[in-house]
Amino acid sequence: MTQTTQNEFKIMFWGTRGSLATPDIQCGKAGGNTICVEVECGDHVIICDAGSGIRSLGGKIVSERKYKNINLLLSHAHYDHIEGIPFFAPMSSSEYCVDIRCGKLDGAENTFEVVGGFMRRPYFPVGPEIFMSKTKFHQLEENQSFDISPEIHVKTIPLVHPGGATAYRIEYDNKSFAYVTDTEHSAGETNYDIVEFIDGADLFIYDASLSDDELPEFEGFGHSTWQEGLRMAQSANVKRYFAFHHMPFRCDNALDEIEREINAQMPGSGVAREGYSLVL
Ligand SMILES: [Zn+2]
Ligand SMILES: [Zn+2]
Numbered sequence: 001m002t003q004t005t006q007n008e009f010k011i012m013f014w015g016t017r018g019s020l021a022t023p024d025i026q027c028g029k030a031g032g033n034t035i036c037v038e039v040e041c042g043d044h045v046i047i048c049d050a051g052s053g054i055r056s057l058g059g060k061i062v063s064e065r066k067y068k069n070i071n072l073l074l075s076h077a078h079y080d081h082i083e084g085i086p087f088f089a090p091m092s093s094s095e096y097c098v099d100i101r102c103g104k105l106d107g108a109e110n111t112f113e114v115v116g117g118f119m120r121r122p123y124f125p126v127g128p129e130i131f132m133s134k135t136k137f138h139q140l141e142e143n144q145s146f147d148i149s150p151e152i153h154v155k156t157i158p159l160v161h162p163g164g165a166t167a168y169r170i171e172y173d174n175k176s177f178a179y180v181t182d183t184e185h186s187a188g189e190t191n192y193d194i195v196e197f198i199d200g201a202d203l204f205i206y207d208a209s210l211s212d213d214e215l216p217e218f219e220g221f222g223h224s225t226w227q228e229g230l231r232m233a234q235s236a237n238v239k240r241y242f243a244f245h246h247m248p249f250r251c252d253n254a255l256d257e258i259e260r261e262i263n264a265q266m267p268g269s270g271v272a273r274e275g276y277s278l279v280l
Contacts, residue, residue, distance in 0.1 A: 009175050010040040011203060012277035015053020018182070018209050018223070018245035019080050029252040031274025034080040035245060037179065037205070041152050041172040046071045048168060048179045053274065054084035062089045071148050074102040075181055076165035077114045085115055086124065096133040103140045103158065103166035111137040140166060157197050159183035161222035169197060175280040176200070178238070181207040181245045184222045187215055190232065198236045202280040205272055206232070208243030208258070226258050230265060240278070241269040 015033030023032035034051025045067045047054065061067055070090055075081055090096035102111040115137070116128050128135075140146075145155045152172045159165040160183050167180040178201040185191050198204045208226035210218055215225055226243040233241035243258060259270040 007042050007173050008040065009042075009172050009177070009202075009280040010277060011177060011280065012038040012040075013053075013244075013272045013274055014038055014057045015049075015051045015084075016244055016246055016272040016274055017051075017080070018207070018247060020248045021052050021080075022246075022248040024248075024251070026251040026253075027246075027248075029273060030246055030250075030255050030271065033274055034083060035075075035181065036084060039170055039177060041148075041170070043067075044069070044071070044149055044152055046073060046148060046152070046170060048073050049075055049081040049181075050084045050088060051080050051082070052084045052087075055087040055089075058084075058087070058089035058091075062093070068095060069097045070099070072098060072100045073154070073166075073168050073179075074100065074111070074114065075159070075167070075179070076161060076163060077102070077105055077108060077117070078163075078182070079118070081182075082114065082118060086119055086126075086130075091131045091133045091135065094132045094134070098133045098135045099138060100135065101138040101140050101146075103142065103144075103156065104164060106163040110139045155197070157193055159194075160185070160191065162220070165222075167194070167197060169201065175202045177202065177280060178204040180204065182209070182222050183207050183224055184220075185224050185228050187212070190228075190235075195232050195236045198232065198238055200237050200239075202239045203242070203278060204229075204233050204236070204238040204240070205242045205244040207245045208271075209245050209247050211258075226262065226271075230262055230269075233266060233269070239268075241266055242272040243270070244272040246271075 015036040033053035036053030206229035209223035
């Protein structure tokens with residue numbers, strides 16, 4: 001059982017794979033589950049995105065019985081960020097309160113529609129009426145800030161992604177975690193909104209789907225590169241940077257190589273892998 005000491009600010013990766021789950025043997029070290037990150041701030045738990053990794057996290061939350069109120073922050077509604085919602089065990093129990101937040105997305109009126117829109121025929125057998133938890137759906141305005149508790153402050157900015165996406169910066173106990181995925185940049189053009197947003201963050205995780213060499217081939221898909229993440233981390237004086245949202249074709253040996261290059265420039269930084277945790 002994982003223990004969080006008082007005021008501990010702890011991040012754990014439950015899914016780091018972007019686009020599609022990748023349970024291939026040659027990807028086993030980084031893990032194959034899609035996007036899900038657990039953020040524990042003292043006695044609160046916040047979850048960033050609900051890809052397939054949220055299934056195991058839900059199992060842990062139910063067995064530990066430590067949290068009854070859960071805050072789920074969705075970056076957007078692409079499948080790799082929401083497909084785990086129906087399999088998140090706390091939502092099948094009336095003991096839990098789940099607050100789900102999402103920014104405005106093309107094609108969905110509100111956050112309830114983001115979830116209900118894919119939990120319906122012909123995509124899924126049952127709708128959100130199966131949930132037993134006290135579930136609240138919140139719609140975020142662009143650049144909205146909000147508090148999860150008097151000690152936990154969250155800022156947001158919109159990202160450059162087809163249909164829209166939102167980045168979150170969680171601040172607690174004088175430390176900060178910047179969660180920035182999915183977003184596209186054009187080669188040679190830094191997104192200064194992001195640089196400002198992540199300024200001085202203790203931990204910054206970023207859409208590192210691609211490499212600079214691959215970027216032109218994927219124009220319009222809404223993704224960025226591990227090198228761009230590193231450049232922004234350095235210019236924003238971030239303390240630790242982890243490349244995140246690995247493409248299904250990025251196997252462990254390639255990720256190890258990326259990690260060596262990141263680590264050489266920013267010691268203590270690297271590549272996000274499932275099951276890895278950090279205390280800020
Ligand atoms: Zn994604
Ligand atoms: Zn996406």
